[in-house]
Amino acid sequence: MTDYTSSPDSPSNLLGDLPERLVKHTVRYADHRSVDRHELTPMMRHYVEMKDQYPHALLLYRVGDFFETFFQDAITVARELELVLTSKDAGQKIGRVPLSGIPHHALDRYCALLVEKGYAVAVCDQTEDAADVQGRLVQREVTRVITPGTVLEEGMLNARRNNYLAAVVIAGTHWGLAIADISTGEFLTTQSSELEQLSQELMRLQPSEVLVPTNAPDLGGLLRPGDKEARSRVAADLPDCLPIQFCYTMRSQAPFALAEAKQRLLEKFRVRSLEGMGCEHLPLAVRAAGGLLEYLENTLKSERRKTEGEKQNRDSHSSLLLQPLCTYTLTEYLVIDHQTRRNLEITQTVRDGTFHGSLLWALDRTVTAMGGRMLRRWLLQPLLDIAAIQARQDTIQELIENGSLRQNFQQLLKRIYDLERLTGRAGSGTANARDLVALGDSLCKLPEVAALAAAGRSPYLRALQSVPPELEQLGRHLQAHLVEQPPLYLTEGNLIRSGVNTQLDELRRQVEADQQWIAQLEASERQRTGIPNLKVGYNKTFGYYISISRAKAKGDQVPEGYIRKQTLTNEERYITTELKEKETALQHAQDVLNKLEYDIFIELRSNVAEYAEIIRPIAQAVASIDVLCALSEVAVYQGYCRPEIVPTREIHITDGRHPVVEQSLPAGFFVPNSAMLGNRESGIGNRESGKCKSNNSTEDPSHSLLPTSHSPDLIILTGPNASGKSCYLRQVGLIQLMAQMGSFVPAKSATLGVCDRIFTRVGAVDDLATGQSTFMVEMNETANILNHATPKSLVLLDEIGRGTATFDGLSIAWAVAEYLAIEIRSRTIFATHYHELNELASILANVANYQVTVKELPDQIIFLHQVQPGGADRSYGIEAGRLAGLPASVIQRAKQVMTQIEKHSHIAVGLRQGNKKNHKNSQEKKANEKGENYQINIESDDLEQLDIFS
Numbered sequence: 024m025t026d027y028t029s030s031p032d033s034p035s036n037l038l039g040d041l042p043e044r045l046v047k048h049t050v051r052y053a054d055h056r057s058v059d060r061h062e063l064t065p066m067m068r069h070y071v072e073m074k075d076q077y078p079h080a081l082l083l084y085r086v087g088d089f090f091e092t093f094f095q096d097a098i099t100v101a102r103e104l105e106l107v108l109t110s111k112d113a114g115q116k117i118g119r120v121p122l123s124g125i126p127h128h129a130l131d132r133y134c135a136l137l138v139e140k141g142y143a144v145a146v147c148d149q150t151e152d153a154a155d156v157q158g159r160l161v162q163r164e165v166t167r168v169i170t171p172g173t174v175l176e177e178g179m180l181n182a183r184r185n186n187y188l189a190a191v192v193i194a195g196t197h198w199g200l201a202i203a204d205i206s207t208g209e210f211l212t213t214q215s216s217e218l219e220q221l222s223q224e225l226m227r228l229q230p231s232e233v234l235v236p237t238n239a240p241d242l243g244g245l246l247r248p249g250d251k252e253a254r255s256r257v258a259a260d261l262p263d264c265l266p267i268q269f270c271y272t273m274r275s276q277a278p279f280a281l282a283e284a285k286q287r288l289l290e291k292f293r294v295r296s297l298e299g300m301g302c303e304h305l306p307l308a309v310r311a312a313g314g315l316l317e318y319l320e321n322t323l324k325s326e327r328r329k330t331e332g333e334k335q336n337r338d339s340h341s342s343l344l345l346q347p348l349c350t351y352t353l354t355e356y357l358v359i360d361h362q363t364r365r366n367l368e369i370t371q372t373v374r375d376g377t378f379h380g381s382l383l384w385a386l387d388r389t390v391t392a393m394g395g396r397m398l399r400r401w402l403l404q405p406l407l408d409i410a411a412i413q414a415r416q417d418t419i420q421e422l423i424e425n426g427s428l429r430q431n432f433q434q435l436l437k438r439i440y441d442l443e444r445l446t447g448r449a450g451s452g453t454a455n456a457r458d459l460v461a462l463g464d465s466l467c468k469l470p471e472v473a474a475l476a477a478a479g480r481s482p483y484l485r486a487l488q489s490v491p492p493e494l495e496q497l498g499r500h501l502q503a504h505l506v507e508q509p510p511l512y513l514t515e516g517n518l519i520r521s522g523v524n525t526q527l528d529e530l531r532r533q534v535e536a537d538q539q540w541i542a543q544l545e546a547s548e549r550q551r552t553g554i555p556n557l558k559v560g561y562n563k564t565f566g567y568y569i570s571i572s573r574a575k576a577k578g579d580q581v582p583e584g585y586i587r588k589q590t591l592t593n594e595e596r597y598i599t600t601e602l603k604e605k606e607t608a609l610q611h612a613q614d615v616l617n618k619l620e621y622d623i624f625i626e627l628r629s630n631v632a633e634y635a636e637i638i639r640p641i642a643q644a645v646a647s648i649d650v651l652c653a654l655s656e657v658a659v660y661q662g663y664c665r666p667e668i669v670p671t672r673e674i675h676i677t678d679g680r681h682p683v684v685e686q687s688l689p690a691g692f693f694v695p696n697s698a699m700l701g702n703r704e705s706g707i708g709n710r711e712s713g714k715c716k717s718n719n720s721t722e723d724p725s726h727s728l729l730p731t732s733h734s735p736d737l738i739i740l741t742g743p744n745a746s747g748k749s750c751y752l753r754q755v756g757l758i759q760l761m762a763q764m765g766s767f768v769p770a771k772s773a774t775l776g777v778c779d780r781i782f783t784r785v786g787a788v789d790d791l792a793t794g795q796s797t798f799m800v801e802m803n804e805t806a807n808i809l810n811h812a813t814p815k816s817l818v819l820l821d822e823i824g825r826g827t828a829t830f831d832g833l834s835i836a837w838a839v840a841e842y843l844a845i846e847i848r849s850r851t852i853f854a855t856h857y858h859e860l861n862e863l864a865s866i867l868a869n870v871a872n873y874q875v876t877v878k879e880l881p882d883q884i885i886f887l888h889q890v891q892p893g894g895a896d897r898s899y900g901i902e903a904g905r906l907a908g909l910p911a912s913v914i915q916r917a918k919q920v921m922t923q924i925e926k927h928s929h930i931a932v933g934l935r936q937g938n939k940k941n942h943k944n945s946q947e948k949k950a951n952e953k954g955e956n957y958q959i960n961i962e963s964d965d966l967e968q969l970d971i972f973s
């Protein structure tokens with residue numbers, strides 16, 4: 024059983040919540056800092072010295088076939104990886120200390136898990152063969168330091184998404200943000216002035232690690248995602264606007280100082296000014312980018328890599344293959360905040376966070392990893408520029424019309440590997456021979472890609488028509504040098520083809536001759552000695568030997584010159600001087616050969632790195648074609664149309680469908696619905712359409728919207744539970760988003776004005792993380808919308824005011840709808856169970872009612888999922904309750920209460936009167952100042968005095 028002593032130097036809190044089943048031994052010390060180092064065994068002393076150098080990383084220390092962790096790291100690793108915590112004797116007076124180990128062959132897998140959980144890992148490996156060492160400690164060095172944002176290893180990266188390292192610099196409300204993906208070379212920076220935008224941008228990018236310059240003394244500390252306790256300790260250094268779910272690394276201020284940061288960037292990209300990169304005038308963006316670069320150079324410089332004897336110093340400058348820094352602005356793209364991204368389920372579902380069921384899932388038919396990553400980026404950053412959108416549409420259209428071109432592309436692209444990451448690994452010195460073979464094969468396919476593109480007319484196809492000839496040459500060069508199926512490790516030979524290096528060929532001949540000699544030895548010795556079962560064998564301890572059965576060996580048949588080496592039960596093993604000489608010669612030649620192959624490979628690898636700047640733009644062009652082929656394929660198979668993108672506020676969708684729900688239902692089951700929003704003739708700034716209708720209007724509030732040409736700014740959408748309101752709301756948002764990323768859309772036809780932002784507010788859940796109630800979350804989100812929406816925004820509201828008393832909720836919902844329709848005039852769909860809101864349409868000309876229809880049968884409701892003009896005059900909550908099995912008496916009583924409420928409520932009357940007054944004052948109000956709160960007088964019966972129980 025565990026029996027951690029109560030000694031003050033065994034901090035039991037380090038044991039955390041490690042399950043008891045994982046703890047095997049009693050240990051005394053849990054923290055390496057508390058032991059008397061003089062009493063440690065030599066190996067443990069070395070371990071502790073190394074740990075001192077990497078206090079913020081988990082130190083994985085190679086011992087035999089394991090990478091072991093001790094003390095507090097052992098406890099952490101055991102807990103995080105669900106490994107058994109055992110113990111090791113660390114010295115006579117010290118006794119046993121915690122130990123947890125992972126098999127060396129599983130290093131990458133376990134490292135990936137630790138890094139994913141937000142830990143930095145330092146790998147301390149043996150740098151000499153333990154078999155060569157006697158009487159002293161095996162040499163060990165830290166060969167890799169891996170932090171979440173600096174991962175390059177293929178097995179640790181998600182092929183279909185970027186792995187971003189970010190750096191932020193905040194000054195007041197202004198901020199700079201730099202991001203880099205060192206596996207693909209992307210390096211971007213931006214600057215803005217609203218802190219809220221910084222957290223939204225981080226949420227979009229989902230960086231694996233964020234660097235923050237601080238004055239904190241504990242630099243290098245890694246704050247793991249969601250670690251509230253650690254966060255509270257560094258609260259002074261970590262601004263609140265930085266979301267808790269990311270991993271933060273504290274850095275010193277110095278590399279983020281403007282002069283130093285700028286100088287570093289100028290040197291890195293060998294330029295005289297940052298003008299060409301677009302950030303000369305953006306000091307915070309420059310500071311963030313310079314600080315990020317310093318971190319990368321530092322982390323990668325100290326890293327040396329060893330794979331089974333491969334030892335190579337990595338030069339920080341050649342290994343860091345970043346593309347030239349690129350400046351972007353947040354206003355270049357359609358703004359989709361985090362809530363909207365989540366509510367529209369763009370990359371994962373709300374319910375369980377899975378990819379399956381997201382928009383990306385429905386659209387992702389890309390065949391390359393590069394294409395997969397690009398599609399994700401396009402979806403998260405739809406465009407605003409109509410010409411850029413149309414360029415994508417033109418290409419999709421061509422790939423639809425020319426189906427064989429599309430299929431040929433897809434067949435070809437399937438055989439192109441991840442050019443971006445392979446090049447990155449070559450540059451960082453982590454690519455193995457298989458990587459370069461894949462890269463060579465892929466580069467050789469590029470001329471075929473260009474030839475296919477040559478047939479095309481559209482912009483993205485034209486961009487691919489010329490591939491720099493040197494890339495094919497590089498591909499051929501790699502193919503000519505590397506064997507087709509090289510081994511994983513670089514020091515075992517068999518990497519390089521014969522015929523490319525005369526010295527290599529000569530060595531190979533020599534090795535083959537020696538091997539031949541040994542291979543023939545058995546036959547020749549059998550013949551010479553007359554011993555038919557004589558064999559030549561090999562083992563690691565003795566090398567080559569000749570074995571003779573014991574029966575034969577007993578006689579005098581053992582020839583002269585045989586030296587006995589080993590006696591086994593049934594055989595005797597011998598060596599001869601000649602055999603040993605051959606073996607030594609063979610071993611030497613093999614070593615020289617392997618070294619030469621390794622050197623040739625390293626040269627090839629650095630060669631590739633020099634082409635990085637040419638390879639990456641082509642890789643991007645290939646990725647774009649992959650995405651556009653995928654989008655055209657979905658368009659063909661799902662029957663999408665090309666939306667007309669217009670510079671007005673119009674959203675006109677005929678027979679639109681939800682792209683994900685449609686794919687989840689059997690073919691033909693989804694009921695298409697149209698939508699018309701944003702009056703064509705009521706241009707932006709024309710407030711007339713938002714004006715009040717006459718008080719004595721006899722117009723039916725549920726007037727027809729379709730097929731008339733009237734397109735309101737705000738739609739009140741009513742209908743029973745589960746009728747399809749949310750689905751309709753989201754489908755309009757998704758169609759708009761897809762259109763702005765350049766995709767075709769699930770509709771019969773669509774004319775869509777470009778939106779600046781899409782906002783959604785969809786059924787809130789308690790935000791336990793920040794301790795906010797459902798209602799407060801809802802109100803915060805609503806406030807954000809009302810404060811930021813513009814006439815060019817699309818606002819999708821799925822219920823507002825549900826989390827409070829009915830009349831509070833209804834009043835807020837009404838006021839919000841009015842504000843959106845009158846003051847902001849954004850295009851809005853407001854789904855609600857408050858059917859009272861339908862009365863707004865009788866007051867405001869730019870409001871209309873839609874309802875999702877159902878067919879009522881005596882004991883059931885049939886969902887038609889059809890959106891039609893008009894508003895539901897009642898909700899079906901009580902029916903839903905009855906169908907769910909509420910007792911009949913409860914249903915009966917609910918109906919009585921309902922009747923009373925309906926009898927006494929005169930909200931609409933009051934609101935009409937209130938608006939009449941408002942309208943009268945509007946001229947005066949305009950003259951005074953816009954934005955003043957308007958007053959609504961509800962002159963209904965005093966609602967609080969309703970005698971609903973009479």
Ligand SMILES: Nc1ncnc2c1ncn2[C@@H]1O[C@H](COP(=O)(O)OP(=O)(O)OP(=O)(O)O)[C@@H](O)[C@H]1O
Nearest residue numbers: 692693694695743744745746747748749750751888
């Ligand atoms: N147009 C449609 N065609 C076919 N099925 C649909 C359609 N719209 C919605 N559905 C189906 O109906 C289910 C319920 O839809 P949805 O969640 O949109 O209802 P709702 O009116 O928002 O309900 P609630 O008011 O309870 O939130 C969906 O899961 C979907 O399977």
